[in-house]
Amino acid sequence: MTEPSSYLRATADAYDAVAVLYAEFARDELDGQPLDRAFLAAFAELARTGPVVEVGCGPGRVVAHLHRLGLDISGVDLSPVMIDLARETYPELRFEVGSMDALDLADGSLHGVLSWYSVIHTPPKELPPYFTEFHRVLAPGGHLLLGFFEAEGEQVTDFDHKVVTAYRWPIDDLAALARAAGFVEVGRMTREPHEGERPFRQGRLLMRRAE
Template sequence: MTASHLDETRAGYDSVADLYADLFSTAYLDMPFDLGMINAFGRLARDAGPVADLGCGPGHLTAHLRSLGCDAFGADVSAEMIRIARAAHPGVRFDHAPMTEVDVADGALGGVLAWYSIIHAPVQDVPGLLAAFHRMLAPGGHLLLGFFVSDTGEPVPFDHKVAPATRWPIDTLAGLTAEAGFTEVARQRREPAEGERHRQGHLLVRKSVQEGEADAV
């Protein structure tokens, strides 16, 4: 992401951090389809290595992954979100850093959760983000993406109210993950719940156990 784009995203989330934490820190517990995907991801990733929650916000999903047995840590570009996360979950690692600047060795992670975080990246930057996630993951590691769905066949900018954002067609995003070296495991598209404006999409993919081989999942 460009510096100006990061600055806009950082400023937007800093300005609403306390309200965001109040609204969303437990809301996922009432979203059974979303929670099912997160739980499946956690159980698949937990034995493969540490799990990074990139764009962790106030840290609620980082803590949930830890409750599933994951060695999970979080990172976010918003200093205010990290402040809240550290206060709410003492003893858990939370890095104040953009997703691609987290201090982790290549191939070290068992899982990457990017839950409604890549939506704030410019469309042209998303392939680079996916490539970075692929580098971070160990062979066999899993990536779970959460995003707003576009049904037009093209990525569509929309008024997110906090920071610039894009809705993605599931097929388009799945194609980009394949180009980055991932194999699709599962996908989910659901209708908006009460209070939501857009359809929601979730995409679970896996890095091949051995590079250059087909991944039999």
């Protein structure tokens, strides 16, 4: 395995350091988010015909939510501490340490990839290979769902995420990166932040690997 890039090491170390606090903070985040649950439910319906992986799964709460919706889903995360927490909390589910730019999966082996706020820490110039990797592991017709912070202007904007630097993306630009990697758009949604969230519009993109 090649040595991870410096920003990957920094991201893993940062989340290792706050894993327990983060898991507690994020544990019930979907409870008051009907629009997010609806988009995740649509993804689950489209991807339920085969295995699904959440990349950047953190402590596993979204993996568990989608498992309850009937998906054959597992999780991958850079942070060993996050994976330990996920395994402890959801022992019936599968979680592995790994990087979403080099997944230990066969070509075309998945029917769905979920990236729920996991590409937000990737420097913009480093992001295109991630979409190439998502395309590689998805079977033709498989679906990719992205959750992210939307930039309200026309440029990618960095911000202090408190854990490690993150980036907000114009939704059209993120969709264009996915199209360049061989995806077609199925649907999109933006919503305003709720109380207690960061004061940024939230974006969701549902893409399908071209046949």
